Amino acid sequence: MAEDNESALLNRSQAEVDRFSNLEDIDVTADGNPVLRFLICVVYSVVCAAGLIGNLLVLFFIRVKKExxxxxxxxxxxxxxxxxxxxxxxxxxWAVDTALDFSWPFGNAMCKIILSITVMNMYASVFFLTAMSVTRYCSVASALKNRRPQKSCSAKWICAIIWTLATLATAPTSIFSTVSNVTGEKLCLLRFPGGQYSLAVYHIQKILVGFVLPMCVVSISYIMLLRFVRKRSMKTSNPKRRSQVTKSITIVVLSFFLCWMPNQAITLWSVLVKMNVANWDSAYYIVHTYVFPLTVCLAHTNSCLNPIIYCLMRREFRNKLKDLVRRG
Structure with a gap:
């Protein structure tokens, strides 16, 4: 009986693998489980609401109040x-796409636009977090060495470079994203001329440029920052303030790492599968079908965590938020 059940499970898994083996976008889920789809829609709705409120508050406090x-x-x-x-x-x-069992109803143009914005956000977010960490290190190092800090006007050029790099990194997504008919459904995915290997190279770029390299730079910046702090005493009029800002940036970076690491790990597994280094077996099918969509949700929550962290970690934001609530 046990052997029969195991054989049936393997046959079912193999059937599902065969059914979805022609998918060219590894980010497309391979199962229409209604409970999973409902959970994803709920997460997307909560993240959207929290992200809108949190980010608008940050823009209001920084731009309007000129904090x-x-x-x-x-x-x-x-x-x-x-x-x-x-x-x-x-x-x-994406919530509508998920509710419709991952069938894209908005057409090819919107597929390119929405998918490109999604990918560009990933690049831009990690690039800005990296720039923030490096800036904090340079600022602290300058203070410890009794040097004049760098002028803030250079930040405009850095931001312009970051947006340019994020746009260039997103170019393959904008060019090759399209609506394709797979197993009778219209899916918004990537279709490269080179097929699976080109898609694998695309994901390697995302892993290295959008995660590994920035995290290495961030880690090195904070390690060097800790060395400076331990060896020298900071000569500044408000060291507590600087410490609070550094702490908040560290938490933002850690939240990014924890939110994106599971997704990047499974994406790396998918790269190995597409390059025939690892087998597309039942374990991969289960992880990709049921775990991968949850890691996508976890990664997306990072976009609402950043403003919440800044509003809660920084005193002037908390005070402004309290005043805003009282006036309301």
């Missing part, structure tokens, strides 16, 4: 809120 407008870090926070805001606006489209 510490000379702060380079705040300039990066402003741009981070902009890219996270434009990302959460795409979530209703």
């Amino acid at each position: 510490r407008k000379r702060s380079t870090v705040n300039f990066f926070v402003f741009n981070l809120a902009v890219t996270d805001l434009q990302f959460v606006l795409t979530l209703p489209f």
Whole structure:
């Protein structure tokens, strides 16, 4: 009996693998489980609502109230809120796509636009977080060495470079994203001329440029920052303030790492499968079908965590938020 059940399970898994083996976008789920789809829709709705409120508050406090407008870090926070805001606006489209069993109803043009904005947000977010970490290190190092800090006007050029790099990194998505008919359903996915290997290279780029390399730079920046702090005493009029900002940035970076690491790990597994280094077996099918969509939800929550962290970690934001609530 046990052997029969095991054989039936393997046959079913193999049938599902054969059914979805022609998918060219590894991010497309391979199962229409209604409970899973409902859970994803709920998460997208909550993230969208929280992200809209949180990012709009950050933009309001920084831009309208001009909180510490000379702060380079705040300039990066402003741009981070902009890219996270434009990302959460795409979530209703993905929620509808999920509710319709991953069938894309908005046409080819919207497929390119929404998918491109989603990918560009991933790149822009990690680039801005990296810039914030490096800026904090340079600022602290300058203070410890009794040097004049860098002028904040250079932040505008850095932001322009970041947006340009994010746009260039998203170019393959904009070019090759399309609506394709797979197993009778219209799916919004990537279709490269080179097939599976080109898609594998695309995902390797996302893993390296959008996760591994930035996290290495961030880690090195904070390690060097800790070395400076331990060896020298910071000579500044308000060291507590600087410590609070550094702590908040660290938490933002850690939240990004924890939110995106599971998704990137499974994506790496998918790359190995597409390059025939790993087998497409029942374990991969289960993980990709039931776990991968949840990691996508976890990664998307990062776009509403950043403003919440900044509003809760920074005293002036908390005070402004309290005043706003009292007036309401």
